[in-house]
Amino acid sequence: MWEYTDKVRDHFMNPRNVGEIENADGIGEVGSLACGDALTLYFKLDDTGKIADAKFKTFGCASAIASSSALTEMIKGIPLEEAEKITNQDIAEYLGGLPKEKMHCSVMGREALEAAIAYYRGIPLPMAEGEVVCECFGVTDLEVKRAIEENKLQTVEEITNFTKAGGGCGKCIPRLEEILREVRHEAKPLILDQRPGRLTTLQKIKRIEEVLEREVRPALRKDGGDIELIDVDGDFVIVSLRGACGTCKKSQTTLKEYVEKKLREQVLDTLIVEEGK
Amino acid sequence: MNTVYMDNNATTRVAPEVVEVMLPYYSDLYGNPSSMHTFGGQVGRAVEEARGRIASLLGARPDELIFTSCGTESDSTAILSALQSFPEKRHIVTTRVEHPAVKNLCESLDKLTGHKHRITQLPVNSDGTLDLALYEESLSDETAIVSAMWANNETGVIFPIKEMAEIAKSRGILFHTDAVQAVGKIPINLSQVPIDFLSLSGHKLHAPKGIGVLYVRKGTPFVPFIIGGHQEHGRRGGTENVASIVGLGKACDMAAKQMQDENTRVKALRDKLEDGLLASIPHALLNGHKTLRLPNTTNISFEYVEGEAILLHLDRFGICASSGSACTSGSLEPSHVMRAMGVPFTAAHGSIRLSLSVYNTEAEVDFVLEKLPPVIAQLREMSPFWKSEHKGKIGSSQCKCSCS
Ligand SMILES: Cc1ncc(COP(=O)(O)O)c(C=O)c1O
Ligand code: FES
Numbered sequence: 315m316w317e318y319t320d321k322v323r324d325h326f327m328n329p330r331n332v333g334e335i336e337n338a339d340g341i342g343e344v345g346s347l348a349c350g351d352a353l354t355l356y357f358k359l360d361d362t363g364k365i366a367d368a369k370f371k372t373f374g375c376a377s378a379i380a381s382s383s384a385l386t387e388m389i390k391g392i393p394l395e396e397a398e399k400i401t402n403q404d405i406a407e408y409l410g411g412l413p414k415e416k417m418h419c420s421v422m423g424r425e426a427l428e429a430a431i432a433y434y435r436g437i438p439l440p441m442a443e444g445e446v447v448c449e450c451f452g453v454t455d456l457e458v459k460r461a462i463e464e465n466k467l468q469t470v471e472e473i474t475n476f477t478k479a480g481g482g483c484g485k486c487i488p489r490l491e492e493i494l495r496e497v498r499h500e501a502k503p504l505i506l507d508q509r510p511g512r513l514t515t516l517q518k519i520k521r522i523e524e525v526l527e528r529e530v531r532p533a534l535r536k537d538g539g540d541i542e543l544i545d546v547d548g549d550f551v552i553v554s555l556r557g558a559c560g561t562c563k564k565s566q567t568t569l570k571e572y573v574e575k576k577l578r579e580q581v582l583d584t585l586i587v588e589e590g591k
Numbered sequence: 592m593n594t595v596y597m598d599n600n601a602t603t604r605v606a607p608e609v610v611e612v613m614l615p616y617y618s619d620l621y622g623n624p625s626s627m628h629t630f631g632g633q634v635g636r637a638v639e640e641a642r643g644r645i646a647s648l649l650g651a652r653p654d655e656l657i658f659t660s661c662g663t664e665s666d667s668t669a670i671l672s673a674l675q676s677f678p679e680k681r682h683i684v685t686t687r688v689e690h691p692a693v694k695n696l697c698e699s700l701d702k703l704t705g706h707k708h709r710i711t712q713l714p715v716n717s718d719g720t721l722d723l724a725l726y727e728e729s730l731s732d733e734t735a736i737v738s739a740m741w742a743n744n745e746t747g748v749i750f751p752i753k754e755m756a757e758i759a760k761s762r763g764i765l766f767h768t769d770a771v772q773a774v775g776k777i778p779i780n781l782s783q784v785p786i787d788f789l790s791l792s793g794h795k796l797h798a799p800k801g802i803g804v805l806y807v808r809k810g811t812p813f814v815p816f817i818i819g820g821h822q823e824h825g826r827r828g829g830t831e832n833v834a835s836i837v838g839l840g841k842a843c844d845m846a847a848k849q850m851q852d853e854n855t856r857v858k859a860l861r862d863k864l865e866d867g868l869l870a871s872i873p874h875a876l877l878n879g880h881k882t883l884r885l886p887n888t889t890n891i892s893f894e895y896v897e898g899e900a901i902l903l904h905l906d907r908f909g910i911c912a913s914s915g916s917a918c919t920s921g922s923l924e925p926s927h928v929m930r931a932m933g934v935p936f937t938a939a940h941g942s943i944r945l946s947l948s949v950y951n952t953e954a955e956v957d958f959v960l961e962k963l964p965p966v967i968a969q970l971r972e973m974s975p976f977w978k979s980e981h982k983g984k985i986g987s988s989q990c991k992c993s994c995s
Pocket of ligand 1: 600662664740743769772793803
């Protein structure tokens with residue numbers, strides 16, 4: 315069981331300011347059902363530019379709900395310019411701390427606030443402008459960089475705790491390591507490990523795609539079929555057979571005896587090809 | 592506050608009768624079962640008597656049982672034994688929904704043994720059942736062992752272990768089943784099913800934690816995992832956990848007597864709970880096959896809400912359950928079982944498992960039926976995805992998760 319502070323429990327059990335605001339001045343939506351948490355934040359300003367009211371709707375765990383509730387309490391009654399300065403650390407502190415694996419909930423609160431302010435000002439959301447580095451959770455490099463800088467993160471694991479990036483398939487981890495090094499101004503290690511079997515996932519994917527494109531697809535297309543690379547997870551190459559192959563009874567044989575053989579010959583001799591559903 | 596314990600697939604209450612038979616072995620009867628004196632000898636007899644009771648629940652011979660420290664040790668022992676018995680075979684067939692005791696072991700074999708292994712993790716259908724044809728296709732001359740769970744801990748879905756074991760046997764391949772969730776809940780007769788290895792764990796059937804059994808069929812090649820003294824005929828070193836063994840013997844006796852109750856009264860309670868929840872809560876989906884399932888387990892997804900939030904609200908009422916949601920597991924994705932079944936994200940994050948035992952009452956079921964629906968309604972009220980127009984439609988996701 316997670317160790318939550320009394321404050322987190324209180325804001326989870328008795329969340330403040332749940333709901334929507336009609337004709338809100340700012341609306342910020344972040345997260346998604348697929349990612350496991352999402353937050354919509356609304357605020358309304360008074361004549362002096364202070365936040366007169368704030369409300370939220372959240373899908374997520376206890377700390378996501380508590381972070382949202384805390385955020386609305388923190389921004390009510392203060393000028394927009396001041397609300398803008400609130401960081402995820404401030405939200406976590408307000409709650410008396412969050413388990414480290416749950417820090418991403420406070421980050422989500424901050425991002426919703428930013429999105430709502432950008433909406434109010436009619437400008438594009440700065441963080442969304444970056445390049446998406448983690449497809450699993452839709453996290454951009456700018457978001458990762460900021461999380462590293464503001465929270466003084468040292469490891470990829472910490473990046474995952476704060477932004478979720480890297481917590482799914484793991485494909486983006488090499489890129490996260492790179493960003494971590496960049497931000498912390500560390501040079502890349504000079505000698506790259508070149509042994510086969512030490513390919514990064516990105517390199518693996520690239521080579522597998524090349525072999526599929528060069529040799530496998532042309533052969534399958536002749537029979538009215540096709541193949542798509544779905545995922546690479548360690549030695550497992552998950553593919554989907556399309557067209558005539560998808561319905562062909564021999565597809566297992568094709569996968570093992572042809573595709574797997576080709577990939578083992580040309581990429582890595584430990585690869586295992588499987589069909590994704 | 593009363594505790595309403597519906598998390599029996601996680602662990603069970605130690606039966607008071609079991610505690611009672613164990614106590615003397617913590618006080619007066621502290622002898623070492625291997626000792627050459629009467630004082631230890633009587634303890635040795637108690638161990639053998641317990642072994643006989645456990646064997647009779649399984650339809651096995653007493654000398655086919657090895658006491659271990661837990662279900663996980665039994666799983667590791669069986670799989671590593673098979674790999675050492677056939678060092679030239681480097682292929683393992685297992686499933687995508689195994690408990691980490693099997694799944695993580697299989698995935699770490701290369702590091703552990705220094706050899707490459709090919710692991711086939713068989714997919715499951717959306718109701719959690721297995722496709723026998725796919726299974727048969729996956730076997731090869733390279734296959735050292737098949738390891739498939741008898742019943743799934745998250746959904747309760749039962750695999751066709753008899754058929755699977757027969758197919759493996761006909762191909763001369765060793766067969767292991769993790770029966771940790773099945774033993775004591777459904778009838779098992781190993782004289783009729785050609786299994787080589789079977790794992791069970793005491794704490795899932797009202798015996799204490801920290802005691803397990805590995806069944807090894809007579810004649811099956813065996814290489815020990817824990818090497819030391821001559822205990823268990825040299826098949827598992829270490830002085831026996833006597834009190835727990837005696838307790839497990841009693842628990843198996845009781846399970847045999849209560850099996851009928853489990854499959855009628857407990858099943859009826861489970862069905863009432865499940866039907867009630869599905870009827871009173873819209874957008875609730877059953878995870879797992881309706882009938883090919885343990886009598887005590889139900890796993891339901893409540894769309895648009897998140898599992899941990901549900902559990903914490905239930906906790907307020909003293910109701911103990913568990914969830915396959917990402918947040919409860921400490922990872923960021925829903926459980927591997929939900930993903931293997933292809934449960935949509937809208938539902939996977941909100942899955943709740945309720946697992947009953949003979950100690951549950953109808954009043955407790957009624958209590959959950961009263962408390963759970965308002966919790967879901969309250970959380971949905973708060974959820975940005977819960978709109979009145981959500982009628983039967985499953986939400987679409989914007990985020991491309993890998994967990995398909
Ligand atoms: C199917 C299954 N296998 C193995 C185990 C592990 O058993 P133990 O806790 O005794 O190691 C469990 C318990 O969680 C289980 O449900
Ligand atoms: S792309 Fe980042 S975890 Fe999958």
